[in-house]
Every structure is written in structure tokens, then in C-alpha cells.
Amino acid sequence: MCICINCNYVKKCSIYRLIEKHHQQFDINSQKIEKLFIPYSFVININILSKSESRLDWDVVECVSFIEAPGKWLHK
Template identity: 50%
Template structure:
């Protein structure tokens, strides 16, 4: 699971926007995303189901992470 959902910077983070795009979540965020986190590690898992291949993108580590549980709920 992506650690972004509990981060204080989720609304402004460019890395989170990138991961959302990789998940084909093209919801337009009206807020300006200008925060660039430092020392991030993105993990991509490759899953195969029948003849289809799916990529699952997750942020596993970020030095800019500041925990604020439930912050993502305000994105809905």
C-alpha cells in the first residue's frame, strides 16, 4: 500500500500525482501540486492474470513523509 494516504503533503505532492497517473486515476485535482519530496522509493509490482499484465505502483519510502492519518479522505 502507498504510504501517501497518511501523509500531510498528499494534496501538493508531485510524486503522488505521478503514482495516480500510473494507476490511470485521471481525476483532476484543482489544487496546485508543487511539492517535490526527497528520497522517495517507488516500487512497481508486476501482476499477471490470464493474458493480461497489470502494474501496481506504490510509494514505499519518502524522507518528506509527515504522518497525518486520514489526510487522503479530504481528496474524495
């Protein structure tokens, strides 16, 4: 599971936007943010879900810039 959803920077984080792009959750170009946050020292796990369909699951599992804010991704 991606730790980003409980991070204070989730709405403006460049790495989370990359993860969402790979999950095809939203169109990155549709959400304009003047300045994206660039996190420091993160680890992304990529798991193979299906070789035949080339399905991958991308998750940030460690990030030095992580600041806990549970449910931050729910707030507008």
C-alpha cells in the same frame, strides 16, 4: 501499500500524482494545484500483477519528506 495516503502532503505531492496516474485513479489535468510539492528521497516499488495484461502496481514505500497525517487523503 502506498504510504502516501497517510502523508500530510498527499493532496499536492507530485510523486503521489504520478502514482495515481499509473493507477488511473483520476485525471491529473483536472485537478489544478498552483504549486506541487516535490518530495525528497523516495522509493517506489513496482509489482507485476499480470504479465499477460501488463498490469503493474505502483507504491511509494519510503519517503524522507513523509509527515504522518492519517486519513489526510479523505479530507477535502
